[in-house]
Amino acid sequence: xxxxxxxxxxxxxxxxxxxxxxxxxxxxxxxxxxxxxxxxxxxxxxxxxxxxxxxxxxxxxxxxxxxxxxxxxxxxxxxxxxxxxxxxxxxxxxxxxxxxxxxxxxxxxxxxxxxxxxxxxxxxxxxxxxxxxxxxxxxxxxxxxxxxxxxxxxxxxxxxxxxxxxxxxxxxxxxxxxxxxxxxxxxxxxxxxxxxxxxxxxxxxxxxxxxxxxxxxxxxxxxxxxxxxxxxxxxxxxxxxxxxxxxxxxxxxxxxxxxxxxxxxxxx
Numbered sequence: 001x002x003x004x005x006x007x008x009x010x011x012x013x014x015x016x017x018x019x020x021x022x023x024x025x026x027x028x029x030x031x032x033x034x035x036x037x038x039x040x041x042x043x044x045x046x047x048x049x050x051x052x053x054x055x056x057x058x059x060x061x062x063x064x065x066x067x068x069x070x071x072x073x074x075x076x077x078x079x080x081x082x083x084x085x086x087x088x089x090x091x092x093x094x095x096x097x098x099x100x101x102x103x104x105x106x107x108x109x110x111x112x113x114x115x116x117x118x119x120x121x122x123x124x125x126x127x128x129x130x131x132x133x134x135x136x137x138x139x140x141x142x143x144x145x146x147x148x149x150x151x152x153x154x155x156x157x158x159x160x161x162x163x164x165x166x167x168x169x170x171x172x173x174x175x176x177x178x179x180x181x182x183x184x185x186x187x188x189x190x191x192x193x194x195x196x197x198x199x200x201x202x203x204x205x206x207x208x209x210x211x212x213x214x215x216x217x218x219x220x221x222x223x224x225x226x227x228x229x230x231x232x233x234x235x236x237x238x239x240x241x242x243x244x245x246x247x248x249x250x251x252x253x254x255x256x257x258x259x260x261x262x263x264x265x266x267x268x
Contacts, residue, residue: 013241049107109201138213140259147243227265234258
């Protein structure tokens with residue numbers, strides 16, 4: 001009933017990822033050029049939450065990359081001179097003052113203990129370490145609603161069909177008991193409740209997530225955890241690839257209408 005467009009989803013996601021990392025790399029390179037005295041050697045780089053390693057080849061243009069994630073993906077794409085360490089960034093095995101650049105892309109919103117994670121990031125980063133952290137915005141969350149409902153309707157439709165078959169098989173040809181109706185209605189009520197839009201990452205409440213994903217909320221979070229913001233750079237406007245209701249679009253610098261934003265920060 002709800003056909004999937006795997007090819008279109010994959011193409012949209014790939015375009016978004018390529019454009020996003022290209023812009024991010026350009027912003028980082030420009031910052032390094034402006035502060036060349038702090039980065040006058042080959043950079044020691046950490047990407048935490050690397051996923052399948054898609055961004056590693058881009059980061060390798062800046063230096064030697066170490067990548068981490070909490071699990072090893074089946075399609076891990078490690079390029080030459082890149083090491084992979086399976087670990088939680090909140091409890092990493094790295095040395096104090098080890099990295100010149102620490103990078104993540106859409107990872108922070110999935111970390112439960114940010115106090116511990118940020119403390120660890122400051123421990124393993126050098127005093128002049130540059131933190132390049134990309135996160136989704138509340139605009140992205142709004143644009144995710146159609147994709148959320150598409151997935152939810154698929155789930156509910158499948159469950160309703162299963163319920164109908166279950167209770168039809170339990171009933172006689174001419175009669176269904178009141179208990180069956182009561183149980184069925186209870187299950188349907190729970191399914192309908194699931195149709196409400198939800199948040200993302202560790203924040204399941206939509207309204208709470210919308211507030212916390214605002215650019216100013218992300219800025220406040222980083223400064224409260226001991227980071228000094230050097231640059232806030234809007235990246236792209238896009239929707240989830242499951243239902244890409246808009247094309248992937250670059251946005252003007254300082255725009256608040258964007259789906260992802262990059263923060264460049266240092267330790268205070």
